[in-house]
Amino acid sequence: xxxxxxxxxxxxxxxxxxxxxxxxxxxxxxxxxxxxxxxxxxxxxxxxxxxxxxxxxxxxxxxxxxxxxxxxxxxxxxxxxxxxxxxxxxxxxxxxxxxxxxxxxxxxxxxxxxxxxxxxxxxxxxxxxxxxxxxxxxxxxxxxxxxxxxxxxxxxxxxxxxxxxxxxxxxxxxxxxxxxxxxxxxxxxxxxxxxxxxxxxxxxxxxxx
Ligand SMILES: C[C@@]1(CC(=O)O)C2=NC(=C\c3[nH]c(c(CCC(=O)O)c3CC(=O)O)Cc3[nH]c(c(CC(=O)O)c3CCC(=O)O)/C=C3\N/C(=C\2)[C@@H](CCC(=O)O)[C@]3(C)CC(=O)O)/[C@H]1CCC(=O)O
Ligand SMILES: NC(=O)c1ccc[n+]([C@@H]2O[C@H](COP(=O)([O-])OP(=O)(O)OC[C@H]3O[C@@H](n4cnc5c(N)ncnc54)[C@H](O)[C@@H]3O)[C@@H](O)[C@H]2O)c1
Numbered sequence: 589x590x591x592x593x594x595x596x597x598x599x600x601x602x603x604x605x606x607x608x609x610x611x612x613x614x615x616x617x618x619x620x621x622x623x624x625x626x627x628x629x630x631x632x633x634x635x636x637x638x639x640x641x642x643x644x645x646x647x648x649x650x651x652x653x654x655x656x657x658x659x660x661x662x663x664x665x666x667x668x669x670x671x672x673x674x675x676x677x678x679x680x681x682x683x684x685x686x687x688x689x690x691x692x693x694x695x696x697x698x699x700x701x702x703x704x705x706x707x708x709x710x711x712x713x714x715x716x717x718x719x720x721x722x723x724x725x726x727x728x729x730x731x732x733x734x735x736x737x738x739x740x741x742x743x744x745x746x747x748x749x750x751x752x753x754x755x756x757x758x759x760x761x762x763x764x765x766x767x768x769x770x771x772x773x774x775x776x777x778x779x780x781x782x783x784x785x786x787x788x789x790x791x792x793x794x795x796x797x
Pocket of ligand 2: 606607608609610611612629630631632633634651652653667668669670673690691720
């Protein structure tokens with residue numbers, strides 16, 4: 589299957605997760621950084637899911653699945669261990685709703701990549717379902733290569749780029765944007781010397797606001 593990768597804005601949209609086991613927990617954790625409205629439908633949940641429910645981050649409806657649970661959901665995760673329940677979720681999914689089945693059977697509207705998140709910097713990894721184990725392995729290599737400081741690095745690049753876009757046009761703009769990727773900037777961030785980045789940016793802007 590040739591999947592189309594994209595980054596989706598699902599803030600304030602309803603997401604229904606049917607099942608409350610370990611896979612449900614993985615999906616919830618991937619969704620928590622967003623502002624999606626998360627509902628778990630399951631007669632039981634893991635301790636970690638219970639913690640998110642207690643924190644008010646997830647709504648738990650303590651019951652077995654029925655079709656009306658999917659009303660108004662934009663995204664649906666069928667993540668029970670029972671194929672017949674996942675089939676029932678699939679059958680109840682409307683054509684306009686997007687369905688992911690953890691057992692990779694039947695209708696597959698989307699699959700979930702592994703995600704390394706550093707603020708606005710996101711790397712996703714997938715084998716298109718061929719080997720989730722390899723996906724996980726590559727994720728940990730990526731996580732090691734792009735440390736936590738990438739969040740601050742990309743935040744600086746964002747601010748600097750916005751300021752350059754306000755001040756310069758044409759070739760000059762292109763040139764300043766290219767200069768932003770000077771490896772010294774990343775080095776300064778890595779060494780905790782953000783003030784050097786700020787001073788460098790001011791020089792780059794040449795006193796313009
Ligand atoms: C990336 C990640 C994100 C997430 O789960 O959200 C994810 N699987 C992860 C880990 C993982 N999953 C499994 C193992 C055990 C090793 C193994 O079986 O190989 C490990 C490794 C581990 O946990 O160490 C078992 C497994 N997974 C699927 C099946 C069903 C099947 O293939 O038949 C079975 C067999 C179940 C059984 O035996 O019954 C199916 C899918 N798993 C996917 C995603 C989608 C395609 C991913 C891709 O493109 O590669 C897809 C198609 C559907 C989906 O769930 O979206 C998450 C990374 C965790 C992280 O981020 O660290
Ligand atoms: N995608 C992945 O990464 C991945 C990884 C491992 C397993 N899997 C697949 O996902 C399935 C689930 O794995 P798991 O480890 O979370 O299983 P699990 O047994 O820990 O959890 C299953 C959950 O489904 C709930 N459930 C059962 N019947 C239900 C019903 N009628 N309505 C609502 N909820 C119901 C259970 O209460 C439980 O909370 C596996 O069977 C396998 O097919 C996928």
